[in-house]
Amino acid sequence: MFNITQWSLKHWLAAALLVFFALFPLSGDLFYTSLLNRMIVMAIAVASLNLILGYGGMISLGHAAFIGIGAYSVGIPAYYDIYNGWLHLALALIGCGLFAFVTGAISLRTRGVHFIMITMAFSQMAFFAFVSIEEYGGDDGLVVNGRSEFFPFGDIENNVTLYYVSFIVLVAVLYLVYRLVNSRFGGVIQGAKANERRMRAIGHNTYKYQLTCYVISGMMCGLAGALMANFSNFISPDMMGWVRSGELIFMVILGGSGTLFGPLFGTGLYLLLEEFLSRSALYTFVTENIAFLNDAQPWVYWQLPFGILLILVVLYARGGVDGFLSRWGSKNG
Amino acid sequence: MAEPILRCSELRKHFGGIVATDAVSIDVAEGEIHAVIGPNGAGKTTLITQLSGEMFSDSGRVQFRGRDVTRLPAHRRSMLGLARSFQITSIFLDMTVLTNVSLAVQAHRGHSFRFWKRTDTDAELVEPAMAALTQVGLAERAGSLASALSHGEQRQLEIAMALATEPALLLLDEPMAGMGREESAGMVETLKKLRGEKTMLLIEHDMDAVFALADRITVLVYGKVVATGTVDEIRANDDVKRAYLGEEGA
Ligand SMILES: Nc1ncnc2c1ncn2[C@@H]1O[C@H](COP(=O)(O)OP(=O)(O)O)[C@@H](O)[C@H]1O
Ligand SMILES: [Mg+2]
Numbered sequence: 001m002f003n004i005t006q007w008s009l010k011h012w013l014a015a016a017l018l019v020f021f022a023l024f025p026l027s028g029d030l031f032y033t034s035l036l037n038r039m040i041v042m043a044i045a046v047a048s049l050n051l052i053l054g055y056g057g058m059i060s061l062g063h064a065a066f067i068g069i070g071a072y073s074v075g076i077p078a079y080y081d082i083y084n085g086w087l088h089l090a091l092a093l094i095g096c097g098l099f100a101f102v103t104g105a106i107s108l109r110t111r112g113v114h115f116i117m118i119t120m121a122f123s124q125m126a127f128f129a130f131v132s133i134e135e136y137g138g139d140d141g142l143v144v145n146g147r148s149e150f151f152p153f154g155d156i157e158n159n160v161t162l163y164y165v166s167f168i169v170l171v172a173v174l175y176l177v178y179r180l181v182n183s184r185f186g187g188v189i190q191g192a193k194a195n196e197r198r199m200r201a202i203g204h205n206t207y208k209y210q211l212t213c214y215v216i217s218g219m220m221c222g223l224a225g226a227l228m229a230n231f232s233n234f235i236s237p238d239m240m241g242w243v244r245s246g247e248l249i250f251m252v253i254l255g256g257s258g259t260l261f262g263p264l265f266g267t268g269l270y271l272l273l274e275e276f277l278s279r280s281a282l283y284t285f286v287t288e289n290i291a292f293l294n295d296a297q298p299w300v301y302w303q304l305p306f307g308i309l310l311i312l313v314v315l316y317a318r319g320g321v322d323g324f325l326s327r328w329g330s331k332n333g
Numbered sequence: 334m335a336e337p338i339l340r341c342s343e344l345r346k347h348f349g350g351i352v353a354t355d356a357v358s359i360d361v362a363e364g365e366i367h368a369v370i371g372p373n374g375a376g377k378t379t380l381i382t383q384l385s386g387e388m389f390s391d392s393g394r395v396q397f398r399g400r401d402v403t404r405l406p407a408h409r410r411s412m413l414g415l416a417r418s419f420q421i422t423s424i425f426l427d428m429t430v431l432t433n434v435s436l437a438v439q440a441h442r443g444h445s446f447r448f449w450k451r452t453d454t455d456a457e458l459v460e461p462a463m464a465a466l467t468q469v470g471l472a473e474r475a476g477s478l479a480s481a482l483s484h485g486e487q488r489q490l491e492i493a494m495a496l497a498t499e500p501a502l503l504l505l506d507e508p509m510a511g512m513g514r515e516e517s518a519g520m521v522e523t524l525k526k527l528r529g530e531k532t533m534l535l536i537e538h539d540m541d542a543v544f545a546l547a548d549r550i551t552v553l554v555y556g557k558v559v560a561t562g563t564v565d566e567i568r569a570n571d572d573v574k575r576a577y578l579g580e581e582g583a
Contacts, residue, residue: 180448182451182452182453183447183449183450183451184439184445184447184450184452185445185448186448186452187432187436187439188436191425191428194425194426194427194428195424195425197423198419198423198424199440200411201385201408201411201417202411202416202436202440202494202495202497203408203411203412203437203441204408204436204445205409206408209446212446
């Protein structure tokens with residue numbers, strides 16, 4: 001990993017991408033700095049989902065709930081003019097950790113399609129819980145008036161500061177995932193994905209490790225949510241709808257599930273495509289010519305080419321971008 | 334007679350209308366190789382899953398090393414020294430041979446809430462794993478993917494994973510399943526070397542292997558024990574000849 005002589009194409013690309021992220025704000029381009037910041041925050045959420053889904057085989061269709069809980073951990077205190085970032089952080093981590101512990105303890109008693117459904121059901125419960133709280137805007141959402149302040153380091157009011165805080169969190173999360181998956185803990189998680197029955201037969205109590213992994217993943221995603229609230233200055237229950245959870249899964253698969261850098265590749269490609277497809281000629285054509293779509297949310301249009309793309313990735317590019325780079329790298333290396 | 338290492342009494346399991354095991358009682362003495370034979374569908378694999386704890390019995394009791402383990406799940410029984418191998422190879426195909434075995438070692442080296450240190454260079458795991466691989470003659474293949482092994486090698490890996498848990502009793506479910514003549518001979522050699530060191534409950538179809546290895550034999554037919562005895566007693570038993578050996582044309 002840190003032995004540069006053994007790097008393959010994907011390692012170089014991931015490194016280049018990280019260096020690009022690290023240097024980009026120096027260009028002074030605010031529009032693209034903002035797009036990259038969103039990418040970075042999403043990549044944190046996707047990396048956290050990749051930990052349970054890619055490495056652990058726990059296919060959650062409710063992961064966006066953690067983004068929402070993390071976001072409201074910033075938004076609700078800010079509503080009362082409490083901008084203490086440490087408090088926001090603690091709320092996000094504890095809130096997501098508790099939610100993950102309770103829902104995970106129940107969900108992990110099921111497998112396969114039942115696990116998918118039950119995680120989705122829990123996230124929908126969180127969604128409707130926030131919709132029903134009128135005080136915090138209900139389904140209209142909540143404007144976050146100021147960003148977190150991290151005494152004595154200062155605040156993240158400046159967009160470039162927020163950008164670099166997000167970037168550092170992303171790098172830390174990727175490094176944490178890297179350590180986890182190569183540790184004994186990670187061995188149990190991956191073993192349980194590959195062959196749970198055998199794991200139990202050789203003496204592993206897989207349940208408690210899976211639950212721990214689920215909690216770690218939820219807390220990581222809470223960080224992404226807290227950053228997201230700071231970044232967008234507006235939060236709403238829509239952030240935790242199951243469609244959002246589906247997008248996270250999409251990004252995991254697109255990048256290459258169960259790979260270290262897959263979340264980076266998947267999120268990057270997804271958001272770039274979203275950005276360009278939503279401004280493409282196709283988009284304009286559809287919005288202007290198909291009357292019944294005029295009232296729909298913008299994401300409806302570019303979801304169509306996206307659906308086709310996902311089908312192609314699943315059918316022809318197994319292992320996503322990471323898998324593609326591995327094959328391409330070994331063919332040409 | 335000393336307390337048997339494993340004693341199961343009146344074990345029963347049914348699937349819908351099928352009674353897979355019916356009041357099965359077996360004692361396995363410390364140090365012996367106890368074979369269980371019987372035609373396909375006799376309930377041998379079901380018995381193993383009941384003994385290993387993957388499936389709870391409808392009724393009956395399992396005692397292991399003087400302790401009642403009837404309600405203990407599989408991973409807890411593994412901790413007490415009970416290991417099984419699978420008739421249908423059950424390994425981690427996408428992992429290396431070494432990782433397959435080191436995961437088994439790991440389960441018996443304290444808890445796995447260790448989040449930081451790499452496992453692939455952890456001598457506490459790698460050394461015992463290599464020792465288990467050496468016992469089955471797979472040390473050279475340690476770095477290969479498990480999926481790249483031949484069928485015979487995968488069967489040996491099955492045994493190595495069970496051995497790596499340092500069990501007091503091995504439950505082996507048809508270790509020679511699907512093997513050619515030469516591979517079977519290799520497996521007999523592996524098991525012979527373990528004789529005396531490990532107690533084994535051996536399920537096997539290959540009668541040559543059973544007669545070469547077993548100290549005692551239990552015959553299971555339609556879920557019921559029809560005979561238990563030494564190799565010679567079983568060979569001479571008329572019921573067994575009719576019910577089972579006859580069927581095989583032996
Ligand atoms: N999980 C199961 N569900 C339903 N029936 C089963 C199951 N496992 C085994 N059986 C049935 O129980 C009987 C005994 O099977 P098994 O224990 O596999 O026999 P053996 O290993 O001796 O060939 C068979 O009739 C089989 O079809
Ligand atoms: Mg069987």
